[in-house]
Amino acid sequence: MDANVVSETATTVIHGHGLRKQYRQHEAVRGVDLSVRRGECFGLLGPNGAGKTTLLRMLLGLTEPTAGELTVLGCPIPAQARRARERIGVVPQLDNLDPDFTVRENLATYASYFGLKASDIAPRIDELLAFARLQDKASAPIPALSGGMKRRLSLARALINEPELVVLDEPTTGLDPQARQHIWLRLLQLLDQGRTLILTTHYMEEAERLCDRLAIIDAGQMVACDSPRALVAQHIxxxxxxxxxxxxxxxxxxxxxxxxxxxxxxxxxxxxxxxxxxxxxxxxxxxxxxxxxxxxxxxxxxxxxxxxxxxx
Amino acid sequence: MWPSILGNFGEPLLYLLAFGYGFGRLVGDIGELPYMVFLASGIVCSNALTTASFESMYSAFTRMTQQQTWGSMLDAPLTVDDIVIGEICWSATKALMSGSAILVVAMLLGLVGGWQAVLALPMILLLGLCFGACAMVVTALSPSYDFFLYYFTLVMTPMVLLSGVFFPLDQLPSLVAQAAYLLPLAHGVEIVRPLMTGGWPSTVLPHMLVIIAYGGAGFWLSLYLLRRRLAS
Incomplete structure (x- = not known):
């Protein structure tokens, strides 16, 4: 690796250039340039169908871009997506916790997808249960959890591998104000720990409160990208x-x-x-x-x- | 857990007992074998088909769609290939588990002819891998649970009826009997039946090759289709 690349990855966690995704009928992403710095919270804002989720899937190497270059955590995507995903945590839009397992088993099973052994990971699971305030629910089955608890567990699960980058697809959609406040506090805590966050949201106050910078996406294109304050000052x-x-x-x-x-x-x-x-x-x-x-x-x-x- | 044990173990056992006792009286012996003994080895094979297929279709489809378990795995450092391999191996494991249970019951009922019946177990595992992989192709193509009925009715049931599970193939017109050997289940029965009745199969490798070919083709095709389906 030459010095140039090292210095770039030290400050840039995601670097995308000219990203496109063509489906049979329509082009979901139409030439997006994306740059996310280490330690910042970056928001993707856009109406339904704007291409936010497609962009997130691209970052994870799950959807191959039709054109463009993409590097995540120094790994070219999708070529080395697996290596990148070892260092990424994902909170999906819809909870996909395993209903056949308890809370603790869900975390242990997910750890095994990263090659982490249940015996080594036990202290980490206790930590995450406390982080999500689910200590009392460790042996509860998933269907017994409220919507807010499931979301907290999804967030805890995403942290099992100590990720440098956490990807969140609408992390607080459908939550009551208390649960949302809790998630926000936790996300700020993750930022304090030096992790990079990238999230999509429909909630403006969420974007305004959490995001250092955000991109507004519409019809597959980035129409603006700056800090929330600068965007307001510039346009309104x-x-x-x-x-x-x-x-x-x-x-x-x-x-x-x-x-x-x-x-x-x-x-x-x-x-x-x-x-x-x-x-x-x-x-x-x-x-x-x-x-x-x-x-x-x-x-x-x-x-x-x-x-x-x-x-x- | 309990419903799946009942389905995978209880149902084939009911077939064995009901057909064996009820039918056996009417049929008498088949060649030198009492009908019940003949049937036991057939049921062990057809059970590998139903158990592995059911797991690869309904259970895997549920994890792919309803529960989005595959989605959570793909967010971790796993790939579609890892998941498909894991699902097929799990289908085969379940086939082996229920197959072993049926084998034990058959043994307790005195339907097993010799120690070499133990060698049926690796064959059950191989059949489970083969049928698990074939059913995974159906899962990859399926838009909904209803779609699986096509495979049940058009593929699995005819295959069970025409593979020498319930009656010997030489009862059928020779053209049909020959056609049955185009499908993998008949080849499984050809190996397992002699092993469970105290004898030795006259040929092994050609039969195994057919089963392996079907399994390999199913594995490759389901990988191709699922990579496409999940990458969009």
Whole structure:
């Protein structure tokens, strides 16, 4: 290995260039460049069918790209995917724990897929059970676990091989707020340990809270990639006013003058501006108009870049 | 666990006892063998077919689709090839387990002719590998559980009926009897029956080669199909 490669892999965990995936009918990934740095949490955001899961499968060497180059943890993919997967942990979109085994047996069985012996791994399993707060459930069968517990176990299972990179496909979808908070805390803990995370999500606050950088993917292409804060600053004005009610019609023209940008969504009028005072004053002068003033956020960016049409 | 033991061990045993006692009275001896003795060696072979096929179809399909167990394995450093090899070996292991149990019962009932019956065990394992691999091809192609009924009805049942399990092949028109030797089960019976009745098979290698050929082809084809199915 020459020095160049070493220095690159020291800071870059995933390096993809010109990635494409052509299926018979459609192209799921259409030329994506991807670079994930060691120790960061990288998010993939996109509507359903945008190509997020295909990209994740590519990283793991499970889907062969039609074109492009891909290196994960210094291993060319898919050529050395097996070697790479020895150092990766995966939390799948849908829990695929083995229902015939107990919680502890699930961890032990999964360890065996990495060639780890049950006797050597026992202390590690205890650690992971504590990490997932499932110590009391060690001998419980999987069907007896709640959705949140299953998710926590899936996360614990993904850590059995002490992975440098953890891949999470919608880690908190369908969880209640308590369970989601728990998963978030655990993910932050993994980042503190120096692990790299790459996750897909539909939840903007999840992306905003966890991700150092994120890529917005739409129709197989990366339409933006930066830190959440930079994305908001770059694409959305500082203030957003949402107007609803019968008088909205009046504000269509006035708003266009006062705000730098406006948009109608159903019976709601959205006014975007960097200067909140002028709008506040005008709206308050009018008196009867109900409105909601909030800062521009990641969801605004997402909808601006990927559009408001429903995706099926 | 218990349902699968009942299915893999109880059912063939019921066939052996019901057919053996009920039918045996009517049929009398087949050649020099009492019908029950004739039947026991046949059931040991057909049981390898049903047990291994069932495991490679319903159980493997469940792990591939419903439970996504294969998905979790592929996220670990395992490949499709590892999984297919593991599944086929497990199917064969189950065939060996239930085959051994039937062999023990047959022995206790006095249906076994000599110590060489023990040599039927490696043959059961080989048959299990062969049929497990063939059924894996069906699993690779299957869109749903219903699809397996085609294989049951169009392949497995005719094969059991035409391979000398329940009656000797020379009862059939010679063309049909010859056709039966195109399938692997008849070759298994040719080896196992003499071993279980105290004799020795006159030929071994050609029979084994047919079984190995079917197993090898099934293994190769199922690998090819599953690599394609799971890589999309």
């Amino acid at each position: 004005e500082r203030h957003v006013f949402e107007l609803r009610g019968r008088d909205v019609g009046i504000w269509r023209e006035r708003g266009a003058e006062l705000a730098s940008r406006h948009e109608e969504v159903g019976d709601t009028l959205l006014l975007y501006s960097n200067d909140a005072d002028r709008l506040h004053q005008a709206l308050n002068d009018h008196g009867t108009q109900r409105y909601w003033h909030r800062p521009g956020n990641l969801e605004d960016v997402f909808l601006k870049l990927t559009g408001r049409d429903l995706r099926d």
